Amino acid sequence: MTPEEWQAVLLSLRVAFFATLVSLPFGILVAMALARWRFPGRQILNGLVHLPLILPPVVTGYLLLLTFGRRGTVGQWLAELGIIFAFNWTGAVLAAAVMAFPLLVRAIRLSLEAVDPGLEAAAGTLGASPIWVFATVTLPMILPGIIAGAVLAFAKAMGEFGATITFVANIPGQTQTLPSAIYALLQVPGGEERAMRLVVIAIAVAMSALLLSEWVSRAIARRIAS
Amino acid sequence: MTLSVSIRHPLAHFALDLAFDAGPGVTAIFGRSGAGKTTLVNAVAGMLRPAEGRIELNGEVLSEGRHFVPPHKRRIGYVFQDGRLFPHLTVRQNLLYGRWFSGGGADVGRIVDMLGLAPLMDRRPARLSGGEKQRVAIGRALLCAPRLLLLDEPLAALDTARKAEILPYLERLHEEGLPILYVSHSVAEVMRLAARVILLDAGRIVGSGAPADLLSDPASGLSGSESGALIPAHVAAREADGLARFDTAAGPVFLPTDQPVGAAAVIRIHAQDVMIALFPPAGISALNVLPAVVEQTIPRGHETLVRLRLGPEALLARITTRSAAALGLAPGLTCHAILKTVAIADYSVSEGVTTGVFSERSR
Structure with missing residues (x-):
């Protein structure tokens, strides 16, 4: 493997890791809001969260560019604070996080809806304030859902292509993730063989993530059952 | 130590509309399914906000008009029909859960002995029998140092043998010197455990008194x-x-x-x-x-x-x-x-x- 290919693999892992990590707290919050709270605009929030799932990725990427680009409304303001997304690896993180967000929220929301509200009420009668109830009862009980959602989000972030390439382009060493590296190689005559190596790595990473999440979920279920 | 309730709350088919006081010892809330028993104890626990009226415990107003003390600040132990033990915690952790929030006043050793919980401490709820679960639930409620104990049909989900196993423990509860509201639709349980019965029908109190008197009183509503x-x-x-x-x-x-x-x-x-x-x-x-x-x-x-x-x-x-x-x-x-x-x-x-x-x- 060439250093360039390694860079692409490592960048993808880094992007996927931070995209998952940063979106987790927001994902839990939004899942709580959608599953538990009744407020005006709940359906609108639900739609917004799911939008990246149904929009063409290139549209999402373009919207990100309009908003968070150097001349974008939010991007201009963030640039003054020294936070730059456009054509930067952090932009790839943002694009991946937005694209993976619906999957994360869905998994957490499903596990939240499976939690018996009676258990939370019982914790309340035992003196736990709502925040403590969440920390000591709800959170441990939705942990398998959080892990499943996080793994799904990680895999999606690893594979994100359309929004990423639109938002932060395809700069080797800076914004060239695994999928964009494969795409670039396929544009060059004789690049198929090198592309194939990256394809195998992509499959290996995705499979490992999936197996790991299965294993962790089972370990948690076993702990609760025994 | 007195609980004083006077509330009105509309339900699907009738309104809960009642007033009573309960002192230390077991007061049974007795009535058929759907008479409003659980709604009443939920209002006392703070899981339901009554539309009108007042709930007072030891002189502290828990609920009146806009004033409403949330459940976690009431220090009222609640034993649910289905136990509601935390599945991800061991018996020990379940027992200590409320104690931690209440500041740890209650004597763990005494409660564990009273309920015979010592051999179960390291198990998780999934590996307890129905009767054991209810004993842990009772212990957990007692260990949050409650000022009042609510038991909502704690035996209803159990079979004959499990009921027989728990009753002796329930009989000892009055030794705690707390007011206890015991919701039941079983004459036998009420007779054995309660000093006083409040008969509930369609949200109203239709009789109250000593269990034996009510049962042989043709006017009490236990008629025909x-x-x-x-x-x-x-x-x-x-x-x-x-x-x-x-x-x-x-x-x-x-x-x-x-x-x-x-x-x-x-x-x-x-x-x-x-x-x-x-x-x-x-x-x-x-x-x-x-x-x-x-x-x-x-x-x-x-x-x-x-x-x-x-x-x-x-x-x-x-x-x-x-x-x-x-x-x-x-x-x-x-x-x-x-x-x-x-x-x-x-x-x-x-x-x-x-x-x-x-x-x-x-x-």
Whole structure:
């Protein structure tokens, strides 16, 4: 493997890791809001969260560019604070996080809806304030859902292509993730063989993530059952 | 230590509209399913905000108008019908959960001993029997140092053997010196555990008093064929033919039983199983005949309920109005109560309003 290919693999892992990590707290919050709270605009929030799932990725990427680009409304303001997304690896993180967000929220929301509200009420009668109830009862009980959602989000972030390439382009060493590296190689005559190596790595990473999440979920279920 | 409730809250088919006080000891909230029992205790626990009225505990107003103390600040222990143990925590962690929030005043060792929980401490709820789960739930509620204990049909989800296993622990709860509200639709449980009963029907209190008085009071709402009497008894002797003599304040009663001499029991007699004779009956197969005095007659169409006094005990008889007239039954008349069926109220089983279940019968 060439250093360039390694860079692409490592960048993808880094992007996927931070995209998952940063979106987790927001994902839990939004899942709580959608599953538990009744407020005006709940359906609108639900739609917004799911939008990246149904929009063409290139549209999402373009919207990100309009908003968070150097001349974008939010991007201009963030640039003054020294936070730059456009054509930067952090932009790839943002694009991946937005694209993976619906999957994360869905998994957490499903596990939240499976939690018996009676258990939370019982914790309340035992003196736990709502925040403590969440920390000591709800959170441990939705942990398998959080892990499943996080793994799904990680895999999606690893594979994100359309929004990423639109938002932060395809700069080797800076914004060239695994999928964009494969795409670039396929544009060059004789690049198929090198592309194939990256394809195998992509499959290996995705499979490992999936197996790991299965294993962790089972370990948690076993702990609760025994 | 007093709970004082006076609330109104609309429900689907009727409104909960009641007022009562409860001091230390067990007060049973008794009524059929859907009478509003659980709604009432949920309002006391703060899981439901009553539309109107006031709930006060030891002088502190928990709920009145816009003032509402949330459940976690009430220090009211709640034992749910389904236990609601935290599945991801061990028994020990479940027990200590509330204690941690209350600042750790309660004596863990004493509660663990009282409920026999020591061998279960390291298990998770999934590996407990139904009875064990309820014992842990009771311990968990007691360890949050509650000012009031609510038990919402804690035995309803258990089978006969498990009920029998838990009842002795429940009987010791009154030693805690707390006010306890015990929701039940089982006469047997109420008789065994409660000092006082509040009868609830369609959201209203239709009677209250000592359990035995309510059951033999035809006006209490436990009317019709369900009316009966519950009389405390103990096994005085085992006789050669397999029957045992139970001594009661109303006289001796003969019943088959496996219980040893000295064992305590409560005997239950349904109103329709009592015949009245003016003279000591002769040549009759019924074993159990007790002298009685007519206290009250309540005609209800072609039937008449007769309240009999047998020493300190009371007994209801349901006979035809024609028989009552023929015998000239009137308050003060001495007579004999012929008990067609007598049963030992089996506290370990109960179902339905006032049906109870009777393990041993004698005709």
